[in-house]
Amino acid sequence: MALPTSVKLFEMAPRDGLQNEPGDMVPTATKMALIERLAKAGLAHIEAASFVSPKWVPQMGDATEVMTGIDRRPGVVYSALTPNLKGLENALSAGVEEVAVFGAASETFSQKNINCSIAESLARFAPLLERANDAGVRVRGYVSCVLGCPYEGEIAPHKVAEVAKALYEMGCYEISLGDTIGVGTPLAAKRMIEATRQQVPIECLAAHFHDTYGMALANLYAVLEEGVSVIDASTAGLGGCPYAKGASGNVATEDVLYLLAGLGIDTGVDLQAVIDTGYWITGELGRQPGSRVALAKGRVSA
Template sequence: MALPTSVKLFEMAPRDGLQNEPGNSVPTATKIALVERLANAGITHIEAASFVSPKWVPQMGDAAEVMAGIKRQPGVVYSALTPNLKGLENALTVGVEEVAVFGAASEAFSQKNINCSIAESLTRFEPVLDRARDVGVRVRGYVSCVLGCPYEGEIAPHKVAEVAKALYEMGCYEVSLGDTIGVGTPLSAKRMIEAVQQQVPIEFLAAHFHDTYGMALANLYAVMEEGVSVIDTATAGLGGCPYAKGASGNVATEDVLYLLEGLGIETGIDLQAVIDTGYWITSELGRKPSAKVALAKGPSR
């Protein structure tokens, strides 16, 4: 199949990128500024916060303040993770227009991450989807560990397809397939997508690949060849997974943009503005971007 002519990037840095920072060390104002800078760079889908218990993810304890504080731009979707009904209700009070729920393709990871089986997690999501439908809020679904699990090892593609199908049939408008620990290769990524698209049409699928083994860009190219045209990225390569030892950050927005530009694929995003944003947020966090393209090009002078 030919590569897509345009690709939608779904920016993860404000939520998936920052959630593992210690305690509540990132000021609310910094999170708001990050979201606004990303929108100014032309990114139209930004996961800005997570309405989870601050006991489990203290860095996301100011989700309501972040969502309320963003100066919203027309045409930009600011979404939030809401794993349960309480999270959804909290998100609705500050005008969140899109939310996300997350399951896993691995039983062991589901137990470690959200303390229940895959089947139980899907049952828990039903009231969230029902309530979201009632108030006209779209729901995105995530599937973790689609190419491997830190506890179970390889994950069979049909397992991923089953969870993705359940989320899609429940009403998720898009299902994001996450290589949470970044162990996938182009062939395993293709085989996984081939299995999933037998259950969920390809236009409703997104790729969320981590770069632990340096394979994320190759894997993204492989699934774009299969027709995937939505990619989850994080500026500066921020993020990881607290339940997956050794899992490095999401694939960097800067590196994906450089790849897409080189392929002539439209995104509508200003690469240099993203690079500058990556340098700014990592300086706030006391480190350097891990995006190869950012390190090669450098910030604007």
Template structure:
């Protein structure tokens, strides 16, 4: 396979990146982060999560964030909506696109959303029907595609089964998540091979965490197979509350540096993005986990 000519980055820093911060991050800071990301050229920004504030207190201001956005032309602002209640609230706020999330692991599904994989898929059916009626696109996430904190190895066939169910249900794109970051390039290729038998490559994305330092190597491996959508988080913010020790998402700056080196277009200005990563980490008092961001800031 040849590399794609261009890649769309789905920036998850404002949602996945901030959701586990122990100290509240102000709505103003979140809005400024989203605005800076748009200014740097990002065209798909996951802005909020419409979940119960009881479970994710950091996302309690989801309405204020979505209604307070300074919208830029050509930028999709999406939100996570795990259930019908969340979807209705997101629709009231005028969200562009929503996302639902399942898992390829039974244990993870039970611990994360308190139901089996098949039950979680059943719950999504009315969400997808309602979103379709409202003319809002739905993206699907599959967690634990390259390993689970409770079950260890996950069979590629299981990942393919869950991804196919989401796609057939009406998700226009399915993002494959290495939630605990244990994947390696060959595993990533084999998993993708299994999933791509049922879903066109153009409808798949990669959401790889960098816990074991393998995210960029894994992304290179799936780019070779034709993946052209990558989820990443500015400054490498975030992790997974249900996956112990899972350091965050791959840093957007590091991904752009890799893409630039491969001659793959992303439409993103690396210096603007790096400046945004420096700003947000200083603002919330977190280390910058982007190697590229740190190197650029040191120049």
């Protein structure tokens, strides 16, 4: 299959990138500035917050302040994670125009992450999707552990396909397939997509790959060849999963942009602006960017 001519990048740094930061909460103003810088760089889909209990994810405790305080850029979708109806109602009150729910392809991970089985998690999402639909808000679905689980090891592709199909049939407009612990390799990624596309249209599938073993870009190239045209990435490689020991950050947006540019694939995103943003936010966090492209090309502006 031919490579896509354009790819939609879904930026994860403000939510998936910052939710796992240790210590004090990242200041609300810093989160807002990050979101606004990313939008200015041309990223048209940004997951900006998570309406979860601060007890479980303290860094996301200011979701309402973030979503009501950002300067929204025309044409940019600012989404938020909403694991339950209460989270959805809070998100709607904050003017969120797109929300996301998350399930898993691993029974054990589902139990550890959200304290219920896969079937129970899907059942919980039904009223949420109904409410979101009534409110005119789109819902994106995430499937964790699509290429491996920290508790169960390898995950069969048909299990991923089953969960993705369930979310799609419930009304999720797009299903993001997450290699939560970054153990996937290109052939495994291809097989997973081949199985899942039998149940969900390929244009409704996104790749969300972590780079724990340095395979994220290779895996992304493999699924681009299968027709995937939506990629989740995090500026400066920020992020990880608090319930997956050893899981390093998402693949860096800068590195994905460099790959796509080399393939002649359009994204509409300014690579240097993202590099500069990555240097800025990691400076705020007291470390260097996790992007190889950023480290190689360097920073141009503050």
